[in-house]
Amino acid sequence: MTISIRTYSEMSRLRTFEERFKYLKLDGAVGIETFGFDRYLNQAFYKSKEWLQVRRQVIIRDNGCDLGIDGYEIHGKILIHHINPITQEDIYDRTGYLLNPEFLISTTLTTHNAIHYGDETLFIQCSSTERSKNDTCPWRHNGG
Incomplete structure (x- = not known):
C-alpha cells in the first residue's frame, strides 16, 4: 500500500474550499482512535510550548480562515489539523510531520470532523448558499 504525503504547498494551489476539503478528506470511521490508551501522548504534545508556537504561525499564515480560504473566517476556536495523520512514533521521534x-x-x-469522518454535505450546503439582503426575514423580501 502506497501512502501519499499531502502538503500545504500542494493544497494551496487549490482555489476553492470544496477542492481543498476533497484533497484533505481521510474517509475515517467513527470510533477508531489513533492513539487508543496512549492518548495522553498527543494531549501532552498539544499543550507543549513548541506546538503552541507553530500553531500560532499556522493561524497567522492562514489568516484565521478555515482551510486557509479567505471569506471562511473562523469566529471561534481554531483547530490546527495535521494534513497527514500523526502516529505515536511521530510524537516520540519528533518527526517532520509534527x-x-x-x-x-x-x-x-x-x-x-468532516475531514476525518464525514463528507462535504455537512458544511458545503451551508457555505455555498448565496446570501442576499433580508434573506432571513421573509416578510421583508421585495416582490412575490
Whole structure:
C-alpha cells in the first residue's frame, strides 16, 4: 500500500474550499482512535510550548480562515489539523510531520470532523448558499 504525503504547498494551489476539503478528506470511521490508551501522548504534545508556537504561525499564515480560504473566517476556536495523520512514533521521534507548517492547516471543529469522518454535505450546503439582503426575514423580501 502506497501512502501519499499531502502538503500545504500542494493544497494551496487549490482555489476553492470544496477542492481543498476533497484533497484533505481521510474517509475515517467513527470510533477508531489513533492513539487508543496512549492518548495522553498527543494531549501532552498539544499543550507543549513548541506546538503552541507553530500553531500560532499556522493561524497567522492562514489568516484565521478555515482551510486557509479567505471569506471562511473562523469566529471561534481554531483547530490546527495535521494534513497527514500523526502516529505515536511521530510524537516520540519528533518527526517532520509534527511541527512543520507544510503539514498543517487551520480548520473549524466541523471541518476537522468532516475531514476525518464525514463528507462535504455537512458544511458545503451551508457555505455555498448565496446570501442576499433580508434573506432571513421573509416578510421583508421585495416582490412575490
